[in-house]
Amino acid sequence: MSLKKDLDELLDAEVITDEMANRIRAYYMERKGGRSPHRLILAFGVLGALLVGLGVILIIAHNWDKLQRPVKLLFAFLPLLIAQGIALYTLLRKSGQSAWREGSAVFLTFAIGASISLVSQIYHIMGDLSSFLLVWSLLVLPIVYILRSSMASLLYLIGITAYACHEGYNYPSTPPTLYWLLLGGAVPFYYRLCLQAKNSNFTFFHHWFFPLSLITVLGGMAERQEELMLLAYFSLFGVLYLMGKLPYFSTLLKRQNGYQVIGVAGMMFMLLIWSFDEPWREVSRHTFYMSGEVFLPIAFVLLNMGMLYLYWPKDKKDTIDPLAYISLVFVLIFLVGTEHAVAASLLVNTLLLLVGVWVVINGSKRQALGELNFGMLLLAALISCRFFDSDLSFVSRGILFVVMGVGFFMANYWMLKKRTGHEGK
Structure with a gap:
């Protein structure tokens, strides 16, 4: 069998x-x-390409000022020509070996960046970092598909994320709307990677890089109504969590399922931040109005609602996961917070308490030690926030922290004892 x-x-x-x-x-x-040296060869191939590329750059940089312009221009294009030659050899003779594809793709990626920067320096071509990152990323994208390189895809994601952050977070900032189109350029390769190499480490890295890129860039999309990004972020975390619950991702280990881990961690982190009164006072003082910024949060909220509809149990045997609906509840809390800051803060604290208790109970029933500890950690974080937000004495706070520590120890001891008892039967 x-x-x-x-x-x-x-x-x-x-x-x-x-x-x-x-x-x-x-x-x-x-x-x-x-049992196979394949992964080791691949790792050394990528590492070797990185070291060679960096070594060439350092050698040239050390003697740069002593070189004439024609020699500088030669050195500017030489790494690129060598990298292209290796890439062509890989396509013609070694296309079936991933170590060659990944190594040549990484070398070519860094050679492109080095050539662009060196030519700009030689001829004193003015430009900013964001335009450099954009051009570099656009030139790397074909490498991803021609060489079928997962490492080049990851570098491309890093490049477009850096470009979008430079555009969206530096003053004067401009919303990097081009980022969405650039991100879409990597989706077909990611989709094919999920189908053809589901258990590859490169695929697992993509499960983390895609959501992390989205989270990093999203804040830069705001212009004058930054408070609306709260809705967009929370809905995005809800979407990521639901994606991690899809059949394709649900069979993965937690460390491999970046969508689910980032989604639940992001929601809990934001709930803890917004359990205080002051952030809600800022929201209640803000006057919201219709503008282009409104459409992005609305789009994420609608996407979240659509995924919740798909996720709704179709069979009576299926259980409802309360964590999946936190993002929708938070939308209602946000609407309350636009008028009543204290009420919104109270609702967030209540929601956190209910979620923490449910996670602890569910983890206990399933004998999942990690889930039990996560629930208790969430409750401890909530209690800690309220301690530091109150006028309790240091002695009282110390006693309560000791009680929480003992509670952690007793819960883990009870769970391990329960597991041992089941295994002994």
Whole structure:
């Protein structure tokens, strides 16, 4: 019998949990990968390309001022020509070897950046960092598809994120609306990677880089109504969490599922920040008006609602995950906060308390030690925020922190004892 069939049978019989099944799959995948030197060769190939590229740049930079302009121009294009030659050789002779594709793609990516910057310096071509990053990223994008390079794709995501941040966060700032088109350029490659290399480490990195890029850039889209970004961010975290719950991602381990981890962590972090009164007072003092900035938060809210509709259990046996609906509840709290700051703060604290209690209870039922600790950590963070927000004495705060620490210890001890008892039967 196959491993998949055996695990499905054990899951149907409720002998093991989903978390245990995921761990078993990961264990056998790691064992299978550990027998082949493929990953090691790939890692050394990429590392070697990085070191060669950086070494060439440092050698040229050391003697740059002593060189004549024609020699400078030669050195400006020489790394690019060498990198293109290696890339052409890879396509003609080594296209089936990922180590060659990844290494040549990384070398060519850095050679392009070095050539652009050197030519600009030689001829004193004026320009800012954002235009340099934009041109560099646009030239890297074809490399991603021609060489089928996952590493070039990750570098491209870093490049467009840096470009968007420079545009959106530097004064005078301009919303980097071109970022959405640039991000869409990497989506087809990411989609193909998910289909053809689901268990590749490069695919797992993409599961983290895509949401992190979105979160980093989103704040730069605001112009005059920054408060609206609160709705956009929270809805985005809700969308990311729901994406992590899709069948494709739900079978992954937590460290591989960047969407779910970032989504839930982002929602909890924002709830803790907005559990204080002062941020809501800023929102209640702001006068909102119709402008182009309104459409982005609305789009994320509608996208979140659409995914919630798809996620709604179709079978009576399916359970409802309250964490999936936090983002929708927060939209209602935000509407309250535009008029009543104290009421919104009270609602956020109540929501955090309910979520923390539910996570602890659910983790206890499922015997999931990580989930139990996450729930208790969330409750401890909420209590800590209220302690530092109150006039309690240091002795009272110290006693309460000791009580929380003991609670953590007792809960983990009880869970481990319960697990040991089940294993002994």
